[in-house]
Amino acid sequence: MNPTAPTQPRLLRIQEVASELGLTTRTIRYYEELGLLKPVARSEGDYRLFDPDDLERLRFIKGLRDDAGFSLAEIGQLLDDETVRTRNRARFRATADPAERRAIVADAIGRVDRQVASLRRKVERLEKMIDEAGDRRRHLESHLADIEAGREPADHDHGGTP
Amino acid sequence: MNPTAPTQPRLLRIQEVASELGLTTRTIRYYEELGLLKPVARSEGDYRLFDPDDLERLRFIKGLRDDAGFSLAEIGQLLDDETVRTRNRARFRATADPAERRAIVADAIGRVDRQVASLRRKVERLEKMIDEAGDRRRHLESHLADIEAGREPADHDHGGTP
DNA sequence: TCTAACCTTTACGTAAACGGCAATCTTCGC
DNA sequence: GCGAAGATTGCCGTTTACGTAAAGGTTAGA
Secondary structure (H helix, E strand, O other): OOOOOOOOOOOEOHHHHHHHHOOOHHHHHHHHHOOOOOOOEEOOOOOEEEOHHHHHHHHHHHHHHHHOOOOHHHHHHHHHHHHHHHHHHHHHHHOOOHHHHHHHHHHHHHHHHHHHHHHHHHHHHHHHHHHHHHHHHHHHHHHHHHHHOOOOOOOOOOOOOO | OOOOOOOOOOOEOHHHHHHHHOOOHHHHHHHHHHOOOOOOEEOOOOOEEEOHHHHHHHHHHHHHHHHOOOOHHHHHHHHHHHHHHHHHHHHHHHOOOHHHHHHHHHHHHHHHHHHHHHHHHHHHHHHHHHHHHHHHHHHHHHHHHHHHOOOOOOOOOOOOOO
């Protein structure tokens, strides 16, 4: 029909995906086994074939694992939301009813919001830890100032009884 | 000598520590086994005895584990710094030489800074993920607006070729 | 068409982070 | 000074997140 319109961007096999993302093939298969991922297709001879959406999803998983430090179980929770979101795109295209379409997209937004909330909670806890370190730092610096000024320790409080 | 000055705040045994912090005794012993912790003393009959510093250290470990999602190995790295910091307090009290004291405190500040840097890197990665989620959210909302307005999908880009 | 490179499932192995016994002390209140 | 409650070390078991090897089928190029 139209030889210059590659609507199918080309599907990748597992090793190509793995080296592209810095994962091992075993890891990818394991994630599929856990239900975190389902490659879009299989070849004639049953080879797994991955499309760009699959790659995006794997990058998302890797980010949650490496950067956010989530367990694969927690990632599974977040991805249940993601999965529904992806499925919703199909459901979305399958209907023309504006009300239904609105509901699907609104639901998707809710899921993204929940993901963000989960990430934000983690950020908040980390920032609390940073603040505490800041307290320690200030404590040490005032100590340092005392020394530079030749002052006595003045027993910089350590959280003891008043 | 002075019956109203309890300089030793009272040492706790492992079960008291565990229920105070929401850990198990097994976990605390395991952390000691890994070298993340060394209880300040042992009783006559070899019971582990913990002081407030030990508790603070355990809370720190728990925070890094639960909140920050660090592995115990990573926590070990951060705690090496912490350990030196604690030892430096003793070294600090042991000397009166201002130059040496200055060096000890300056070193301690460097260690705190490294801890903070490690935490900040993690926060930055998480915030990048939050931003990406924000992008997805905006994408969905413009979609929603199209629907509300009765517009056509306009093929909201999905990262394909131009 | 043949073969080297790649893939499949199956299955056993492992490091990390504990859980949960057993067998044996310690502590402490009555 | 005794008995229940709690602690000790030692050791085996478990879950998570993969590594790795075996035995065989698939793909693609010369």
